[in-house]
Amino acid sequence: MVITQEKTQVTVKDFKTDQKSTWCPGCGDFGILSAVQTALINAGIAPWQVMLVGGIGCGSKLPDYIRANGYMTLHGRASSIASGFHLANTDLVTIAISGDGDGFGIGIGHLVHNMRRNMDIVHIIENNEVYGLTKGQYSPTSKRGFKTSTSPEGAIEFAINPLSLAVSAGATFVGRSYSGDPKHAAEIIKLAIEHKGYALVEILQTCPTYNKGQNNDWYKAQTYKIKEENPNYDETNMLHAFELALKDDGRYPMGVLYHNTERPSYTEQVPALQQNKTALINHSLELKADLFEQLKKSYV
Amino acid sequence: MVITQEKTQVTVKDFKTDQKSTWCPGCGDFGILSAVQTALINAGIAPWQVMLVGGIGCGSKLPDYIRANGYMTLHGRASSIASGFHLANTDLVTIAISGDGDGFGIGIGHLVHNMRRNMDIVHIIENNEVYGLTKGQYSPTSKRGFKTSTSPEGAIEFAINPLSLAVSAGATFVGRSYSGDPKHAAEIIKLAIEHKGYALVEILQTCPTYNKGQNNDWYKAQTYKIKEENPNYDETNMLHAFELALKDDGRYPMGVLYHNTERPSYTEQVPALQQNKTALINHSLELKADLFEQLKKSYV
Amino acid sequence: MAFKQGLEQKLEQIQNKKMAQKQTISIKVAGAAGQGVESGGQGISKALRRGGLHLFGVSDYMSLIKGGHNFFQITLSNEAVYAHTEKFHLFISFDPQNVEDTLSHIRELHEGAGFIVDADTALKPEITATLQEVGANLFAMPLSKLAADLGGSKIMMNTVALGGVAGLMKLPFEKLEGVIRENFGKKSNEIAEKNIAVAKAGYEYAIQNYASQFKFSLPYNLQMGDKMLINGNEAIAMGSYTAGCRFISAYPMTPGTSVFEWFTKRNAQLGVVTKHTEDEIAALCMAIGAAQAGARSMTTTSGGGFCLMVEALGLAGMTEVPVVVVNAMRGGPSTGLPTRTEQADLLFAINASHGEFPKIVLTPGTIEQCYDAGVRAHNLAEKYQVPVIILTDQLLAGQVRDTDLSAFYTPEIDRGKFISKEQLDKLEGEYLRFAFTEDGVSPRALQGHPKTVHAPATDEHDETGHITETADNRIKMMNKRMHKLEVARSEMKGPEFYGPENADLTMIVWGSTYGAAREAVDLFNRDEKNKEKINLLHFYEVWPFPTKAAEEALKKTKFTISVEQNYTSQFARLLKVETSHDVKVKINKYDGRPLAPEEICVHVQNVLKQAQLATA
Amino acid sequence: MAFKQGLEQKLEQIQNKKMAQKQTISIKVAGAAGQGVESGGQGISKALRRGGLHLFGVSDYMSLIKGGHNFFQITLSNEAVYAHTEKFHLFISFDPQNVEDTLSHIRELHEGAGFIVDADTALKPEITATLQEVGANLFAMPLSKLAADLGGSKIMMNTVALGGVAGLMKLPFEKLEGVIRENFGKKSNEIAEKNIAVAKAGYEYAIQNYASQFKFSLPYNLQMGDKMLINGNEAIAMGSYTAGCRFISAYPMTPGTSVFEWFTKRNAQLGVVTKHTEDEIAALCMAIGAAQAGARSMTTTSGGGFCLMVEALGLAGMTEVPVVVVNAMRGGPSTGLPTRTEQADLLFAINASHGEFPKIVLTPGTIEQCYDAGVRAHNLAEKYQVPVIILTDQLLAGQVRDTDLSAFYTPEIDRGKFISKEQLDKLEGEYLRFAFTEDGVSPRALQGHPKTVHAPATDEHDETGHITETADNRIKMMNKRMHKLEVARSEMKGPEFYGPENADLTMIVWGSTYGAAREAVDLFNRDEKNKEKINLLHFYEVWPFPTKAAEEALKKTKFTISVEQNYTSQFARLLKVETSHDVKVKINKYDGRPLAPEEICVHVQNVLKQAQLATA
Numbered sequence A, B: 001m002v003i004t005q006e007k008t009q010v011t012v013k014d015f016k017t018d019q020k021s022t023w024c025p026g027c028g029d030f031g032i033l034s035a036v037q038t039a040l041i042n043a044g045i046a047p048w049q050v051m052l053v054g055g056i057g058c059g060s061k062l063p064d065y066i067r068a069n070g071y072m073t074l075h076g077r078a079s080s081i082a083s084g085f086h087l088a089n090t091d092l093v094t095i096a097i098s099g100d101g102d103g104f105g106i107g108i109g110h111l112v113h114n115m116r117r118n119m120d121i122v123h124i125i126e127n128n129e130v131y132g133l134t135k136g137q138y139s140p141t142s143k144r145g146f147k148t149s150t151s152p153e154g155a156i157e158f159a160i161n162p163l164s165l166a167v168s169a170g171a172t173f174v175g176r177s178y179s180g181d182p183k184h185a186a187e188i189i190k191l192a193i194e195h196k197g198y199a200l201v202e203i204l205q206t207c208p209t210y211n212k213g214q215n216n217d218w219y220k221a222q223t224y225k226i227k228e229e230n231p232n233y234d235e236t237n238m239l240h241a242f243e244l245a246l247k248d249d250g251r252y253p254m255g256v257l258y259h260n261t262e263r264p265s266y267t268e269q270v271p272a273l274q275q276n277k278t279a280l281i282n283h284s285l286e287l288k289a290d291l292f293e294q295l296k297k298s299y300v
Numbered sequence C, D: 001m002a003f004k005q006g007l008e009q010k011l012e013q014i015q016n017k018k019m020a021q022k023q024t025i026s027i028k029v030a031g032a033a034g035q036g037v038e039s040g041g042q043g044i045s046k047a048l049r050r051g052g053l054h055l056f057g058v059s060d061y062m063s064l065i066k067g068g069h070n071f072f073q074i075t076l077s078n079e080a081v082y083a084h085t086e087k088f089h090l091f092i093s094f095d096p097q098n099v100e101d102t103l104s105h106i107r108e109l110h111e112g113a114g115f116i117v118d119a120d121t122a123l124k125p126e127i128t129a130t131l132q133e134v135g136a137n138l139f140a141m142p143l144s145k146l147a148a149d150l151g152g153s154k155i156m157m158n159t160v161a162l163g164g165v166a167g168l169m170k171l172p173f174e175k176l177e178g179v180i181r182e183n184f185g186k187k188s189n190e191i192a193e194k195n196i197a198v199a200k201a202g203y204e205y206a207i208q209n210y211a212s213q214f215k216f217s218l219p220y221n222l223q224m225g226d227k228m229l230i231n232g233n234e235a236i237a238m239g240s241y242t243a244g245c246r247f248i249s250a251y252p253m254t255p256g257t258s259v260f261e262w263f264t265k266r267n268a269q270l271g272v273v274t275k276h277t278e279d280e281i282a283a284l285c286m287a288i289g290a291a292q293a294g295a296r297s298m299t300t301t302s303g304g305g306f307c308l309m310v311e312a313l314g315l316a317g318m319t320e321v322p323v324v325v326v327n328a329m330r331g332g333p334s335t336g337l338p339t340r341t342e343q344a345d346l347l348f349a350i351n352a353s354h355g356e357f358p359k360i361v362l363t364p365g366t367i368e369q370c371y372d373a374g375v376r377a378h379n380l381a382e383k384y385q386v387p388v389i390i391l392t393d394q395l396l397a398g399q400v401r402d403t404d405l406s407a408f409y410t411p412e413i414d415r416g417k418f419i420s421k422e423q424l425d426k427l428e429g430e431y432l433r434f435a436f437t438e439d440g441v442s443p444r445a446l447q448g449h450p451k452t453v454h455a456p457a458t459d460e461h462d463e464t465g466h467i468t469e470t471a472d473n474r475i476k477m478m479n480k481r482m483h484k485l486e487v488a489r490s491e492m493k494g495p496e497f498y499g500p501e502n503a504d505l506t507m508i509v510w511g512s513t514y515g516a517a518r519e520a521v522d523l524f525n526r527d528e529k530n531k532e533k534i535n536l537l538h539f540y541e542v543w544p545f546p547t548k549a550a551e552e553a554l555k556k557t558k559f560t561i562s563v564e565q566n567y568t569s570q571f572a573r574l575l576k577v578e579t580s581h582d583v584k585v586k587i588n589k590y591d592g593r594p595l596a597p598e599e600i601c602v603h604v605q606n607v608l609k610q611a612q613l614a615t616a
């Protein structure tokens, strides 16, 4: 995002809230919450300088468990609501927060369109490969064969590949991390915040209740950092990003998969925002008499 | 599709209807209508053996102008309704018909999900890069800078790349043709019909009313046949398909971009359809007394 | 009740009565889509209006882009005029070869009326025969010839025809000339001048050849001064803008689109963010996002798109976000009659979304009320922190009527309990976004200030916005939210009468039906026998229902009938539950065509007859 | 009216009256989510039911997966029982350290009631003090010890507790043993046997140590025979299946999901295509696609998902496609109280989608009616070729009650004017999908036969299905479609009374409120003074509204009050507009918790008192 506010000295304390979390013990969402907090602290963004727009789902409740501006909205609509908020107030860092069902399932239309528009927001999608809050149905990222209440013989659909999809839809920042490594996740989120344009951050997330197989040990074995395996990886090359996203060795590459800094963000191109260099909500509501007269006269 | 019905000897006459078209003179939709008809004739599919599910838009009205089974439904929902129809009656060849707004705009969520499911239907998307029926607003495929009533300074969004998106979403057949070449379009549609799984056919379409610049001459200059330019093009290679889809030389490759024959279709994996080798609508509705008793007893 | 069923005869009786002061002339311009019916109609309207006539204009069009058959109807009068008429005096057709439609228009011509067509067209014998039957004159003008000879292109034949109309109407030519210059001058001066030349030729040709046959005329009021010809959607848009709307996100859907396009066309000039979204869900969600940020925001659509918005409507209701939704109704259900008019979304709009939350529904009936609704919607939304729906329809969206510039007033912007940055700086203690208050409205401060950090939830929440499921809080929060509806009810505008007090019969109308009903009042009562027989009661702010005002007004009625453009008399149902009032007879029209005053009169006469029989 | 406001005292008065024949014992099992409250509650319910008791069971749970606080309530009786009670006799807690919730439960214990906890838990002094206050006994059983010693794992402490309950209830142990064997036997015999052993230990421990202190008991009816404990959603699903539903597409949303999961779990066995879709729009659209193909189809959801379906509902209405939609209501608006109950979608459902088209709305109130609604929905949908909505709610969706197997009858499948393949082969002339007929229903033939080629449109269409905008056809088609509603109205089931004829006061209820109201009738009238004072009138098929039957029934009432789980008395509003009947008093509950019979009685008593004062 284009960060317009001054950096603020903040600590964990500033983000502390009394609200009790409703997450299961051991849920990966705790790690993600801490990663978000760390990223904000490291980026120098205070609770009042950020806007966290949650969808609906276990992970989407994140804004309830941190002291920061937020808005817990509708299932699948976080991306749209966050985009609207951002266009009206470009001063806050706007972050949408979804689960895999929320973001890649019901919400994929908004996701795809806001990515190609290059809306200047961050979208964190917590991917536990299952519907948690509704008690364990398979999701668009569930692996084929995953048995759930709505797929008792095992899912027969091919899972979505969020990263290749994001790249081809036009996201300009595509990163991935994992809930068991909040430090890494915080780094990626911070990069996403600093990126200008739509930044998708997929965070692989453990769900010890409904996706027991993919626990922390499993993820540790299945994930690797892109830059560690290939220090020369060029994240600005779209075709490389595809290749990596499509690599079918059962392992999850982590880090920044794709980063395009050349495309202008949507926000930068909106006439009403460019001609008047302050956030829309600060524009005067006063009606200019001559303009009004001119508008009316044009109909005479 | 798995074509279960016998081939039928049909001619243009069989598809003739009295219904007057409401398309503008010179509209590319006429060419597409004729291509659909030719494809059906060549595939040996009679009007009663096919189901054409239209969304809403100029081109989506196609089923009104041909004598064949059809259903003109809602804006953006053709893919879902066609999938539901197909699952209940696997005997008919089911073809969804959308405009670019219908298919790639409001309907992209259903499109993406039905592609990765590999629903065994054909989806023809008539891409005129504009909203025709609502009188010329820009669409998700409109080029950047395209001036319309909702983009008076020119569109500031990056157009969707339907083909790379389809490939990464998991479509198993991705083809493209153009309304000015109905013969080629018919060939591609026929291949799509014969493909088992989700077959996306994008048909570039002229709209002489709202997209005057992209007329037949323009398209003739901007399009080329994949196989003509590269006879060795391997449509089964996903990465090649990406590369071609992303090639940014302003020209449109036409033909079969991607073809994956290995993935099972969704339909083939549905227990209720597999255990009883006839279309769902032919299954008996009779209640087996012992099964009913067993169901009730399980709650005692 | 379906219309036009054996009623023609009675209609004639009504029309043949002399109409005292008010005189009207009606003109129809018809042709295929793409032939310039709409632009021609608008152009001649502007010219005639500027001449000093009152004018009502509305177009009838099919759901297609080119071809088919559209028409534009103009009603001119020496007095204010609010609806089209069924019969008319002058008919210009660009597609006379479309025999079926042409004949149906001709059958509605008055005796002595004129029919302008290009002299080059070989008219079908049925057409000339029917013209004779109704006693109308054929004005076969050399439209294409004059256009080709003087303008250099047959395309200008429309302009020749408009010149002909101006001639027959004895409009000072400079009025038409002015409009043509304005309309074509943007393209090029040369084109403008050519069009003026051909118009002039048509003008003179008509005067010389047909003026003596065309006996209808109206006095031009040269003192009339400036009036706007602006349609309902444009008025809503302008009212919204002047009330401070700075964000509009929408997805095109007829007839809601033009509210959006009013803004998109001027987005840079007005400093408004306009977003064409991927669907209606995103349209309302983005508007809500922007409203939550603090911008006055809106969206616009029609029924099918409104369907997709109802979930987000509940989001706005639950989290108390002010947002404005325009639903311009058209013929339903489903895709229905996409370019025609209907009033069938009333109960859907009022009850839209699951669960219960306060919302406000405005149903303007005139251009002036459209402007006012635009203004009030944004003020009420922010004052009560609720979603506001403006329910308009195709008829109102696209109609023009000479409108006073002063009716478009400079609004006061009432942000309600809005806490400014400056006030926040001084704030002590914790800010509670959903604080319990007497009127249910909580002071509203925006996110982005160190003292206002909060995160509202669509789940039930406490005063801070945090999720909580306790029964006590739930009850209080429901009471708080629903109480806003009661407070708002007291400022909803009550219904208004038009016509004589103490009328025997009162028509209950809402929204756009006002126009035709108002003309029907004038038309019906003008008959000497019927003096002061009927009036109307018009509702234009319907939710929360202004029950008290409605009850007061109903006391002043003797016999009520509802007149609605729908099948199930939705407003009569609403009135029943809110006031216990049962209308005696329900008049319904649902063929997508707007009610005409004459048609209403026929119904009214039937009702009166039957009612008298019944009480005899 | 909010409940529990200074009413406790009056409540006591009612409860202390001897209840002649009907005796009840209520049990509550509480704990955090994930502690096995639901499974434990279901298990002991099954065992007690099999012992020969009537039983009503319902759970109360928060919107989270683990933690928080849930409970399962069981009401047992020697007679049929339809609701939970406010006060109860036996309380088992797995999270007694959750002081606040535990205390609130304890305060609802009867004098002499028992509280089972693990002896290893050090109870907070407030808890023991409050227990003493209410006069309840602490049954601190060695739950974890027995589980560890005899079962080898503390996890089995729940089973020990259930054994304890069985012991106190003097249930023959083999009843519990049977249930445990069935439940755990699937996993492994060993686990089953261990659980039986620990249950037995709990059983005996309770009998030896506490039986003498626990004075409540019920006679087991050994002749009772088989009854189902099936919940409302399962009953809807089973009714739908037996009526021939072969396609269900849905998106998970509490509390609608379990209808779907009933099918998904059995999809191969039953030969039903089940599709978990990407959203609710696709869910209904796929079901409509399948229905258009000819399969009996349905979807299920809750309010928020229903919002997303309303556009497609209009598609089904316009193209006359039979499809069934279950909307299981929960606390709204928006995300609201996702796991709690409410009846606030009635008017939304009836008026859902823009424009006007016929639909049918069923509002079952009991498990038996849920089954019946499942059957009827599919038959009515196909007979009238309309969408049918089953409006249920969280309370009904999740409740179990001993249900006769015979109540789940073998349905007749009525496909209405369905034309079979064989008939088609013989058909002469053109097939018209939307042929005009006397009852508005057109013979329905499927696509896929050489003689039936057609393509319906959501635009207004002619008899073939082709798009047309003519006014004449429009009027006829609207009349045709809307007329189906009138024909269907005559077969909508009218309301049913429960309780004495000629009661002084009649409660008007709909849907799930039947249960608590029915128990309230019994409870209230059992008081000698109140004999035959109140009854209820229950509506369970509400759209098209069974006006005649309702009017007949209302004539038999003297003084009516509405009792609804919503804020705005939606049913009373509907009743008003349909029958002109004004209920005298409206009772509303909207905190997401189900009404209890005692609570209703308090309201009724207040109403009666005030009414008498008023007429005095």
Ligand SMILES: Cc1ncc(C[n+]2csc(CCOP(=O)(O)OP(=O)(O)O)c2C)c(N)n1
Pocket: A056, A057, A058, A059, A060, A074, A075, A098, A099, A100, A101, A102, A103, A126, A128, A130, A131, A132, A133, A134, A139, D251, D252, D253, D254, D280, D304, D305, D308
């Ligand atoms: C419109 C709508 N449909 C369905 C639901 C029910 N629902 C709540 S959360 C959820 C899915 C949660 O899955 P995911 O997004 O992966 O989040 P998780 O719980 O796994 O973190 C669903 C279907 C809803 N709230 N709204």
Ligand SMILES: Cc1ncc(C[n+]2csc(CCOP(=O)(O)OP(=O)(O)O)c2C)c(N)n1
Pocket: B056, B057, B058, B059, B060, B074, B075, B098, B099, B100, B101, B102, B103, B126, B128, B130, B131, B132, B133, B134, B139, C251, C252, C253, C254, C280, C304, C305, C308, C335
């Ligand atoms: C829910 C909904 N929103 C909007 C519309 C209005 N509408 C009709 S067609 C259309 C877009 C047409 O564009 P496209 O799909 O590209 O088809 P084309 O007309 O260009 O062939 C829209 C927005 C609608 N019918 N339904």
Ligand code: SF4
Pocket: A022, A023, A024, A026, A027, A028, A029, A058, A059, A128, A132, A133, A206, A207, A208, A209, A210, D065, D066
């Ligand atoms: S269900 Fe899974 S995702 Fe949800 S809170 Fe529990 S562990 Fe976390």
Ligand code: SF4
Pocket: B022, B023, B024, B026, B027, B028, B029, B058, B059, B128, B132, B133, B206, B207, B208, B209, B210, C065, C066
């Ligand atoms: S507007 Fe364009 S797409 Fe629509 S019918 Fe006309 S030419 Fe074809």
Ligand SMILES: [Mg+2]
Pocket: A057, A099, A100, A101, A126, A127, A128, A129, A130, A131, A132, A139
């Ligand atoms: Mg998930």
Ligand SMILES: [Mg+2]
Pocket: B057, B099, B100, B101, B126, B127, B128, B129, B130, B131, B132, B139
């Ligand atoms: Mg298009």
